[in-house]
Amino acid sequence: MINPDLCDLTISVLHNKIKNREIKFSDIIFSVIKRVKSEDQKINGYISIFEEDAINQAVDLDKTIKNFEQLKPLSGIPIAVKDNICVKDKLTTCGSKILANFISPYDATAVAKLKVAGAIIIGKTNLDEFAMGSSTETSYFGPTSNPIDNRYVPGGSSGGSAAVVKYSGAIGALGSDTGGSVRHPAAFCGVAGLKPTYGRVSRYGLVAFASSLDCVGALGKTAEDTAIIFNAIAGYDEMDATTINTPVKNISVDSNAIKKYTIGIPKEVFAEGLDGRIAKVIEDTINNLRKRCRNVKEVSLPNTKYAVATYYLICMAEASSNLARYDGVKYGLRVSSSELKDLYAQTRDEGFNTEVKRRILIGTYGLSKGYYDEYYGTAQKVRNLIKQDFDQAFKDCDVIITPTTPVLPFKLGEQISDPLAMYLGDIFTTPANLAGITAISVPAPLTIDNFPVGIQITGPALGEEQILNTAKAIEEINE
Amino acid sequence: MNSKYEVIIGLEVHVQLKTRTKLFCACPAEFGGQPNTNICPICSGLPGVLPTMNQHAVDLAIKAGLALNCQISEKSSFARKHYFYPDLPKGYQITQYKEPLAINGFVEIDGLKISIRRIHLEEDSGKSIHSPTESLIDFNRCGVPLIEIVTEPEIRSPDQAVKYLQTLRQIMRYLDVSDCEMEKAHFRCEPNISLRPIGQKQFGVRTELKNLNSLNSVHQALEFEINRQSKILDTGGVIVQETLFWDEQNRVAGTMRGKEESEDYRYFPEPDLPVLVLNRENIDNIKNTLPLLPWQRKKILKEKYNLSENIVNIILETKEFADYFVETIKLCDDAKLVANWLVTEVKAVLNDKSISINEFNIIPKELANLLNLLRAQKITGTVAKEIFTDMVLTNKTATEIVNEKGLFLSNDDSLLIKSIDEVLTENADIVAKYKSGKTSVISFLIGAVLQKTHGKLTPQKIKDKILEKL
Numbered sequence: 001m002i003n004p005d006l007c008d009l010t011i012s013v014l015h016n017k018i019k020n021r022e023i024k025f026s027d028i029i030f031s032v033i034k035r036v037k038s039e040d041q042k043i044n045g046y047i048s049i050f051e052e053d054a055i056n057q058a059v060d061l062d063k064t065i066k067n068f069e070q071l072k073p074l075s076g077i078p079i080a081v082k083d084n085i086c087v088k089d090k091l092t093t094c095g096s097k098i099l100a101n102f103i104s105p106y107d108a109t110a111v112a113k114l115k116v117a118g119a120i121i122i123g124k125t126n127l128d129e130f131a132m133g134s135s136t137e138t139s140y141f142g143p144t145s146n147p148i149d150n151r152y153v154p155g156g157s158s159g160g161s162a163a164v165v166k167y168s169g170a171i172g173a174l175g176s177d178t179g180g181s182v183r184h185p186a187a188f189c190g191v192a193g194l195k196p197t198y199g200r201v202s203r204y205g206l207v208a209f210a211s212s213l214d215c216v217g218a219l220g221k222t223a224e225d226t227a228i229i230f231n232a233i234a235g236y237d238e239m240d241a242t243t244i245n246t247p248v249k250n251i252s253v254d255s256n257a258i259k260k261y262t263i264g265i266p267k268e269v270f271a272e273g274l275d276g277r278i279a280k281v282i283e284d285t286i287n288n289l290r291k292r293c294r295n296v297k298e299v300s301l302p303n304t305k306y307a308v309a310t311y312y313l314i315c316m317a318e319a320s321s322n323l324a325r326y327d328g329v330k331y332g333l334r335v336s337s338s339e340l341k342d343l344y345a346q347t348r349d350e351g352f353n354t355e356v357k358r359r360i361l362i363g364t365y366g367l368s369k370g371y372y373d374e375y376y377g378t379a380q381k382v383r384n385l386i387k388q389d390f391d392q393a394f395k396d397c398d399v400i401i402t403p404t405t406p407v408l409p410f411k412l413g414e415q416i417s418d419p420l421a422m423y424l425g426d427i428f429t430t431p432a433n434l435a436g437i438t439a440i441s442v443p444a445p446l447t448i449d450n451f452p453v454g455i456q457i458t459g460p461a462l463g464e465e466q467i468l469n470t471a472k473a474i475e476e477i478n479e
Numbered sequence: 480m481n482s483k484y485e486v487i488i489g490l491e492v493h494v495q496l497k498t499r500t501k502l503f504c505a506c507p508a509e510f511g512g513q514p515n516t517n518i519c520p521i522c523s524g525l526p527g528v529l530p531t532m533n534q535h536a537v538d539l540a541i542k543a544g545l546a547l548n549c550q551i552s553e554k555s556s557f558a559r560k561h562y563f564y565p566d567l568p569k570g571y572q573i574t575q576y577k578e579p580l581a582i583n584g585f586v587e588i589d590g591l592k593i594s595i596r597r598i599h600l601e602e603d604s605g606k607s608i609h610s611p612t613e614s615l616i617d618f619n620r621c622g623v624p625l626i627e628i629v630t631e632p633e634i635r636s637p638d639q640a641v642k643y644l645q646t647l648r649q650i651m652r653y654l655d656v657s658d659c660e661m662e663k664a665h666f667r668c669e670p671n672i673s674l675r676p677i678g679q680k681q682f683g684v685r686t687e688l689k690n691l692n693s694l695n696s697v698h699q700a701l702e703f704e705i706n707r708q709s710k711i712l713d714t715g716g717v718i719v720q721e722t723l724f725w726d727e728q729n730r731v732a733g734t735m736r737g738k739e740e741s742e743d744y745r746y747f748p749e750p751d752l753p754v755l756v757l758n759r760e761n762i763d764n765i766k767n768t769l770p771l772l773p774w775q776r777k778k779i780l781k782e783k784y785n786l787s788e789n790i791v792n793i794i795l796e797t798k799e800f801a802d803y804f805v806e807t808i809k810l811c812d813d814a815k816l817v818a819n820w821l822v823t824e825v826k827a828v829l830n831d832k833s834i835s836i837n838e839f840n841i842i843p844k845e846l847a848n849l850l851n852l853l854r855a856q857k858i859t860g861t862v863a864k865e866i867f868t869d870m871v872l873t874n875k876t877a878t879e880i881v882n883e884k885g886l887f888l889s890n891d892d893s894l895l896i897k898s899i900d901e902v903l904t905e906n907a908d909i910v911a912k913y914k915s916g917k918t919s920v921i922s923f924l925i926g927a928v929l930q931k932t933h934g935k936l937t938p939q940k941i942k943d944k945i946l947e948k949l
């Protein structure tokens with residue numbers, strides 16, 4: 001018999017049920033697929049779903065797995081993958097018309113590692129086109145809705161991944177985080193979203209948006225679920241020269257570890273632009289944590305006020321370069337023309353949406369002769385200052401707590417014509433990308449008008465374990 | 480040539496490195512193959528791929544830098560150079576911009592030092608094939624490793640430019656860094672050229688020349704451009720900075736891209752590749768294992784073996800030929816004899832068959848054997864050449880051929896005396912001529928005896944005996 005609520009459980013709970021032979025692998029898949037069928041029409045979290053493949057794999061596992069003692073933590077667990085991460089022989093659209101027909105001939109390293117870890121790739125999730133946005137409204141395949149209230153956006157750009165995890169259309173998901181794209185939708189949908197240290201997870205097969213900032217991240221119902229996914233995908237990859245070549249320690253999340261931690265609160269956080277209700281929730285949460293951690297301390301990140309400007313200069317410049325390959329010549333959309341110049345212009349004009357074109361144009365300008373130093377060069381300098389701010393702050397604390405977003409979820413269509421307001425929503429998330437460090441968003445214990453508030457815990461480079469431990473402590477506040 | 484102006488030439492040369500695989504992926508780097516067969520997601524620029532560095536290419540670039548007397552940068556970095564073209568799948572080329580791998584070197588030609596400004600590593604693009612009805616692209620060449628070698632504008636004539644290119648090519652071949660075959664685009668040259676009135680310090684406006692597929696084209700195109708610029712300057716005109724495309728058939732250079740359309744490549748640091756850090760030890764290791772370069776070998780050949788400049792130059796043309804010489808003289812201690820044979824007999828066979836010394840079927844040991852027989856006066860020069868021809872044809876050794884045909888020089892005087900007697904009898908009229916004072920006819924008599932004895936006796940010996948008899 002199918003247990004209709006299996007999909008609402010966490011990875012570790014499902015793993016134990018399988019291990020104890022309470023359920024079959026196929027029970028999980030059927031439960032998840034049933035949920036997708038009832039919910040996804042409203043939510044539009046998936047661009048493609050691999051129902052048959054997934055069922056076949058689960059049935060196969062049911063037949064072949066004999067040794068349940070040595071079952072891998074992700075064996076048979078349905079994981080969704082953001083549609084800018086390549087899965088072999090499947091569409092990888094990046095939510096764009098220009099790649100609407102592109103089938104990847106290879107697996108991204110993170111996907112290959114998930115497969116090795118036994119996970120079942122259940123489908124590809126919706127996103128802002130090329131991961132450029134914070135609302136998952138700019139996809140060629142239509143907007144994704146927030147499962148908490150369908151009139152609201154799920155955040156972005158990994159809004160599809162966050163939404164399907166929220167409504168249990170997948171047990172966990174991969175997202176990508178360039179300026180907050182995993183943490184932002186995690187905050188809006190009330191799930192956990194981990195952005196690893198830059199270079200800890202291979203970017204091979206993640207379609208590049210801004211190469212020096214892009215990270216493959218994990219979304220799950222709990223911090224622990226993101227840790228299980230992270231454990232599977234982390235590590236050096238010879239296909240990505242920017243991966244860190246140090247051994248990966250398997251993280252097992254332990255909230256008691258925070259008794260040794262000093263929590264840093266940047267004094268710059270409670271500034272203009274932060275929703276007062278969010279500030280209050282954060283303060284309450286920190287007060288709760290005081291009882292368990294060693295110390296709470298004010299720290300300073302004076303240059304993070306430049307983070308959004310710095311971030312956009314860098315990401316747009318890199319995007320203008322990374323998106324140059326979509327020219328209608330080799331794959332994807334081609335708008336034919338007798339003149340080569342027109343083929344390029346028309347393909348790119350029709351293939352990209354307004355936001356992507358805006359970023360390519362601004363980025364191109366920022367790299368132009370005579371402007372490079374003023375824009376890209378200056379941004380790199382400020383980026384270094386922001387990095388130094390964190391280096392300094394982490395001398396005094398183990399983790400830093402801030403809100404994930406300065407505002408609560410907004411309605412679909414509300415901000416789409418105001419890119420600047422949208423960009424400012426990245427104020428708390430972009431610093432970790434600029435500094436190349438790790439951060440996670442988990443829901444605060446309290447909600448505001450039913451909407452979750454994302455709490456962001458930031459750690460130093462390779463500090464995944466301490467932010468995950470702290471995140472778990474926050475999850476435990478209400479229990 | 481107009482002598483009012485000083486010619487200023489700078490050269491940019493692209494050399495394809497001889498690596499097994501491409502610069503940033505594991506695809507074979509070899510030339511040819513069916514179009515689009517040596518490709519993978521990385522070199523064809525699929526979404527999501529990343530470059531990884533081919534260490535062998537780095538080592539070859541270091542080798543080239545050291546041999547060209549450059550300073551090797553312990554830290555160098557890569558950049559993206561952007562432009563749209565169908566055979567450039569990523570929309571940018573990964574190259575080195577601000578921090579090249581090697582700087583400040585020089586090449587010596589005829590005692591003159593040509594300064595090398597920089598050497599950098601980069602990837603090649605694909606190849607567009609145009610027909611009137613369609614354009615096709617072959618990505619096989621995409622991502623093949625190149626080094627670009629840039630000189631200071633210190634070259635003063637087309638002759639010098641060609642000499643520099645020949646020297647550079649020879650060095651690259653000696654290093655085994657590249658095969659440098661121009662027709663396979665292993666070695667591509669893009670000169671820039673300007674004129675200035677003699678005595679003027681400031682450089683004139685320069686033009687660039689493209690599509691030069693042989694050293695001949697380089698020479699012709701430079702001559703053409705010097706003429707063109709001179710004429711413009713003579714009439715008070717202004718040179719336009721532009722790139723000219725050399726038309727091989729019509730021997731003219733036409734405008735390709737003017738300055739008004741000059742591209743902005745929007746260089747920025749390649750975020751997918753970390754800074755290339757080279758450790759001193761590795762550089763020193765490469766330095767210590769550099770092969771002897773042409774000028775070093777030239778010195779040795781001239782001083783140690785007292786060979787003429789002309790012969791040395793032929794021997795040193797390729798490293799393989801020079802190595803063949805060295806191997807042969809190890810076993811045949813007469814450098815002059817070996818050198819002469821190499822530049823005449825061996826070279827003739829190679830030219831005749833259009834093959835390289837590597838494809839030559841006589842190994843140094845066997846050539847040395849043959850020449851040793853000659854030196855020991857066991858065979859005559861004529862016989863040696865006959866045997867050599869046989870060796871080329873039959874793959875047999877000199878000893879085998881000599882034994883089979885009984886060609887060893889005979890010490891049997893009775894044979895000689897008998898033959899001489901016969902010849903003198905048969906040619907009584909000649910003998911009479913000789914005796915009447917026409918001594919030059921003796922060579923006819925010697926020839927006749929040689930024929931009778933099938934070359935088993937040396938001409939000198941025959942001559943001595945004939946003289947005795949007469």
Ligand SMILES: [Zn+2]
Nearest residue numbers: 504506519522
């Ligand atoms: Zn390749």
